[in-house]
Amino acid sequence: MPFDRIHECGCGVGRIGPGPIGMFVERWLARLPLPFGDADRDAGYWWRPPYAWIRRNDTKPDHASGAPPTPRPGQVNQGDRIVEPHRRAHRSVLLLDAEEGRNAPAESVHNFLTRDGTPPAQLRKLGREELAAYPAVRIRPSTCVAAYVLDDGGFRLDLSDGGTAEARRLLLATGLADELPGPRGIEALWGRSAFHCPYCHGYECTGKPVAVIGAEPARVRLALQLSRFAADVVLCTDGEPLDPASRLKLESNGVAVRCEAIARLEATGDQLEQIVFESGPPLARDAVFVVNVPRQRSDLAARLGCASFADGSVEVNEFGRTSVPGVYAAGDMARRATVPMPLAAVITAAASGTVAGAVIDQDLLYVDFDLPNPFAQAKG
Numbered sequence: 001m002p003f004d005r006i007h008e009c010g011c012g013v014g015r016i017g018p019g020p021i022g023m024f025v026e027r028w029l030a031r032l033p034l035p036f037g038d039a040d041r042d043a044g045y046w047w048r049p050p051y052a053w054i055r056r057n058d059t060k061p062d063h064a065s066g067a068p069p070t071p072r073p074g075q076v077n078q079g080d081r082i083v084e085p086h087r088r089a090h091r092s093v094l095l096l097d098a099e100e101g102r103n104a105p106a107e108s109v110h111n112f113l114t115r116d117g118t119p120p121a122q123l124r125k126l127g128r129e130e131l132a133a134y135p136a137v138r139i140r141p142s143t144c145v146a147a148y149v150l151d152d153g154g155f156r157l158d159l160s161d162g163g164t165a166e167a168r169r170l171l172l173a174t175g176l177a178d179e180l181p182g183p184r185g186i187e188a189l190w191g192r193s194a195f196h197c198p199y200c201h202g203y204e205c206t207g208k209p210v211a212v213i214g215a216e217p218a219r220v221r222l223a224l225q226l227s228r229f230a231a232d233v234v235l236c237t238d239g240e241p242l243d244p245a246s247r248l249k250l251e252s253n254g255v256a257v258r259c260e261a262i263a264r265l266e267a268t269g270d271q272l273e274q275i276v277f278e279s280g281p282p283l284a285r286d287a288v289f290v291v292n293v294p295r296q297r298s299d300l301a302a303r304l305g306c307a308s309f310a311d312g313s314v315e316v317n318e319f320g321r322t323s324v325p326g327v328y329a330a331g332d333m334a335r336r337a338t339v340p341m342p343l344a345a346v347i348t349a350a351a352s353g354t355v356a357g358a359v360i361d362q363d364l365l366y367v368d369f370d371l372p373n374p375f376a377q378a379k380g
């Protein structure tokens with residue numbers, strides 16, 4: 001199917017920017033059982049909503065013969081899929097992905113049971129292979145550069161490849177990008193021997209010498225946390241003063257402190273060798289933990305008018321709904337008001353995408369069949 005014609009079928013759900021795990025939601029949406037039985041199908045209900053594209057395309061299958069709808073010239077024919085006697089609700093999903101996953105620099109993914117140690121690119125590849133079995137999902141390696149709300153409540157998307165797409169619902173999973181204000185030389189080490197998250201990479205530092213850079217309370221806390229498994233931990237304040245109470249707590253728990261300004265990180269390839277200070281001897285380390293500044297990778301949510309928090313996270317309710325009707329958000333980019341910071345992990349991104357996917361389907365059932373919506377009364 002030529003992707004540049006997807007907009008002509010105007011159907012289904014658009015999902016922008018899912019990382020490797022967020023793709024579960026597409027798979028899930030494509031597997032949903034049809035809400036009616038054989039008798040309904042025989043009565044000709046196969047072609048009724050949720051296949052909203054039929055209404056937009058104004059084409060219908062031949063009831064008497066059961067033949068698929070005839071596409072108008074220039075249109076995409078999905079009719080064979082619709083009359084095919086599958087007991088599934090093939091919601092059409094268009095997956096747009098610029099393919100810049102947040103953990104791409106990392107060697108492997110941790111904290112995902114059954115996939116521990118899998119390289120991020122491999123995880124993405126596995127996801128794509130699974131999605132290939134679901135013809136209702138189309139993947140387009142393109143960036144969505146703009147999204148507009150249409151009069152009928154749907155969305156039109158402008159893509160970086162010059163194409164457009166339409167969707168009834170929009171699930172944003174555009175993730176975060178990390179700014180690295182840390183010392184010179186850090187970019188080459190990011191995700192390999194320079195880290196931000198003790199849950200993602202702390203275990204791999206077991207028995208090794210590590211450093212934490214910064215003097216804020218969160219850095220002191222991280223240094224103490226890492227002292228549970230690293231061979232030795234040094235807090236490097238990079239020229240910032242450290243309050244006496246923190247210093248006492250660190251040193252009484254075996255964490256040394258270096259207060260000199262840092263000149264650079266020296267490495268062999270992506271492996272940190274030592275921290276070089278403006279004065280004083282260098283410090284040999286296997287890994288360093290730095291303060292990253294996560295930012296929204298895409299401004300789509302802001303441009304659509306989605307409410308957000310001071311830290312930039314898009315506000316969602318329990319079900320992934322944003323403040324803009326029809327726009328949902330999942331993964332690192334979004335959080336609920338009760339959660340103090342994004343729970344940034346691959347498995348939580350997958351979980352939030354799964355929830356949002358189910359709610360999108362329920363919302364469409366509500367619209368198309370006037371069914372009660374169990375999620376309609378949700379707060380937020």
Ligand SMILES: Cc1cc2nc3c(=O)[nH]c(=O)nc-3n(C[C@H](O)[C@H](O)[C@H](O)COP(=O)(O)OP(=O)(O)OC[C@H]3O[C@@H](n4cnc5c(N)ncnc54)[C@H](O)[C@@H]3O)c2cc1C
Nearest residue numbers: 017019098099100102103110144175191331332344345346
């Ligand atoms: C160095 C590092 C290592 C990490 N290691 C781990 C780990 O071991 N275990 C773990 O659980 N978590 C880890 N994390 C966190 C993990 O990467 C994130 O929690 C996870 O990737 C979030 O998934 P996501 O789908 O929300 O976003 P992402 O994985 O960032 O995916 C977002 C996708 O959206 C695309 N996109 C953005 N804007 C657009 C647009 N406008 N149009 C189209 N596509 C767009 C991007 O190109 C990208 O492919 C790590 C993070 C970092 C920085």
